[in-house]
Amino acid sequence: xxxxxxxxxxxFGPAEMQKRQYIFNILKxxxxxxxxxxxxxxxxxxxxxxxxxxxxxxxxxxxxxxxSRIHESKDDKKEELxxxxxxxxxxxxxxxxxxxxxLRYDLTVPFARYVVMNNHALTYPFKRYQIQPVWxxxxxxxxxxxxxxxxxxxxxxxxxxxxxxxxxAMIDKSxxxxxxxxxxxxxxxxxxxxxxxxxxxxxxxxxITVAIDKLDKIGKEGVVKELGEKGISESAIKQLEPLIDLxxxxxxxxxxxxxxxxxxxIGKKGIEEINFLLNHLKTISTQHIKxxxxxxxxxxxxxxxxxxxEAKANAGTxxxxxxxxxxxxxxxxxxxxxxxxxxxxxxxxxRIYDVMEELDLFPPxxxxxxxxxxxxANFGEAELMHCVGLxxxxxxxxxxxxxxxxVVKKIAKQFEYADKKQIPFVGVVGxxxxxxxxxxxxxxxxxxxxxxxxxxxxxxxK
RNA sequence: GUAGGUAUAGCUCAGUUGGUUAGAGCACCAGAUUGUGGUUCUGGGGGUCGCCGGUUCGAACCCGGUUACUUACCCCA
Numbered sequence: 001x002x003x004x005x006x007x008x009x010x011x012f013g014p015a016e017m018q019k020r021q022y023i024f025n026i027l028k029x030x031x032x033x034x035x036x037x038x039x040x041x042x043x044x045x046x047x048x049x050x051x052x053x054x055x056x057x058x059x060x061x062x063x064x065x066x067x068s069r070i071h072e073s074k075d076d077k078k079e080e081l082x083x084x085x086x087x088x089x090x091x092x093x094x095x096x097x098x099x100x101x102x103l104r105y106d107l108t109v110p111f112a113r114y115v116v117m118n119n120h121a122l123t124y125p126f127k128r129y130q131i132q133p134v135w136x137x138x139x140x141x142x143x144x145x146x147x148x149x150x151x152x153x154x155x156x157x158x159x160x161x162x163x164x165x166x167x168x169a170m171i172d173k174s175x176x177x178x179x180x181x182x183x184x185x186x187x188x189x190x191x192x193x194x195x196x197x198x199x200x201x202x203x204x205x206x207x208i209t210v211a212i213d214k215l216d217k218i219g220k221e222g223v224v225k226e227l228g229e230k231g232i233s234e235s236a237i238k239q240l241e242p243l244i245d246l247x248x249x250x251x252x253x254x255x256x257x258x259x260x261x262x263x264x265x266i267g268k269k270g271i272e273e274i275n276f277l278l279n280h281l282k283t284i285s286t287q288h289i290k291x292x293x294x295x296x297x298x299x300x301x302x303x304x305x306x307x308x309x310e311a312k313a314n315a316g317t318x319x320x321x322x323x324x325x326x327x328x329x330x331x332x333x334x335x336x337x338x339x340x341x342x343x344x345x346x347x348x349x350x351r352i353y354d355v356m357e358e359l360d361l362f363p364p365x366x367x368x369x370x371x372x373x374x375x376x377a378n379f380g381e382a383e384l385m386h387c388v389g390l391x392x393x394x395x396x397x398x399x400x401x402x403x404x405x406x407v408v409k410k411i412a413k414q415f416e417y418a419d420k421k422q423i424p425f426v427g428v429v430g431x432x433x434x435x436x437x438x439x440x441x442x443x444x445x446x447x448x449x450x451x452x453x454x455x456x457x458x459x460x461x462k
Numbered sequence: 463g464u465a466g467g468u469a470u471a472g473c474u475c476a477g478u479u480g481g482u483u484a485g486a487g488c489a490c491c492a493g494a495u496u497g498u499g500g501u502u503c504u505g506g507g508g509g510u511c512g513c514c515g516g517u518u519c520g521a522a523c524c525c526g527g528u529u530a531c532u533u534a535c536c537c538c539a
């Protein structure tokens with residue numbers, strides 16, 4: 001049988017894992033630096049927890065898990081199962097008789113579920129980070145996987161926009177350390193709601209935002225066409241034009257919005273929130289990323305109600321979204337806990353990896369397959385056991401060390417092993433060295449070697 | 463779901479208008495070198511040309527189907 005793995009999933013070898021862990025470590029360190037505490041949730045959730053939170057399109061992308069042992073059902077139940085199965089064949093339909101669990105689609109909804117279930121034990125505002133894989137039943141493409149990691153940081157139980165500011169500061173610091181040039185776009189769903197209200201099309205808000213969101217991709221004409229197809233009236237589209245044409249500085253954009261939204265309460269609230277962030281950006285003094293108000297930014301997820309974020313690499317040709325996030329005023333409400341507002345962001349590690357690979361941003365220290373400092377090579381059984389003793393002394397001294405575990409005819413084999421793993425030093429122990437209580441230490445890069453005692457060996461490797 | 467592209471050695475790929483025994487580079491194994499890798503030289507192993515069928519004296523090559531992978535659209539980290 002020819003081995004394979006499901007489409008859109010990947011194996012990660014030691015070389016890739018070095019680089020992935022480098023990213024994870026930077027993010028994790030910063031999460032902790034900003035006061036977030038780690039949690040984990042199960043890979044699978046009850047499917048009812050997930051459905052209806054991600055929009056119509058999102059629901060289709062949820063990975064469903066078939067109930068186990070359905071063949072053991074009683075006969076009358078089987079009739080019902082067949083009916084449910086047939087219905088599933090006809091239309092998009094969820095039957096709990098067939099499927100009661102699903103793989104998590106993101107980390108935010110499971111987090112909201114967690115908060116509601118653990119409300120009694122949490123101190124608010126509750127700040128958590130979570131680094132786990134999520135799954136989407138999508139068709140894989142470049143930069144799009146069916147299993148990928150998200151690194152989320154969320155604050156729940158605080159309405160303050162200071163949380164947004166701090167998130168921006170954390171985004172800045174993280175991308176600075178990863179050395180990725182980044183453009184962080186933000187917007188506010190209240191602006192979008194205000195626009196829909198002014199146009200008398202509040203029920204079409206999703207259609208409008210999705211269409212406007214595509215501006216940089218399909219251009220103004222494309223947006224106008226799509227709006228028409230979605231049933232937006234011509235006069236409304238005409239009204240929208242100044243917004244579609246919106247450009248210039250952040251302040252210029254706000255000025256246009258002020259006029260456009262002057263009669264919408266929710267719109268004005270959105271402008272107020274945007275202004276707060278713009279006015280205080282200097283307080284957190286972002287050093288690295290570029291922050292830009294983009295009123296065409298919509299984001300697909302249904303649960304956002306306030307600020308929304310999206311970041312892309314600001315260099316290279318491959319620039320997928322590598323971070324997303326936003327504020328959700330009542331995500332816990334669906335699970336029975338009202339009045340908790342939260343805001344959070346999600347780093348997409350797999351795409352960050354792809355971008356860093358394209359821009360060649362990994363430092364040389366992580367661009368290798370092994371962290372071993374020295375390999376001890378042996379000439380036979382007695383020497384091997386001598387090495388086993390030596391290597392444990394090296395480890396006690398804090399040096400990453402390994403011993404070649406087999407006795408082989410050719411010592412070259414052991415050097416080859418060290419070379420392939422890019423181990424910088426090889427210690428050779430033969431009869432002479434054993435008698436002298438020394439090690440022949442070879443520097444693999446320069447090719448030079450020197451007979452040293454243990455003290456000198458540790459010094460050379462420190 | 464819609465539309466393209468690709469499928470030949472472990473990997474990346476050549477393969478002429480259809481012609482006899484299907485190649486290269488890398489990787490692998492052995493030797494040159496019995497206490498030394500990476501460089502060099504020599505030799506070697508490795509193929510159901512994705513699968514099924516058709517056309518033909520003859521198919522890796524042409525035709526039909528099928529599967530897998532891949533890119534774009536929709537949507538998204």
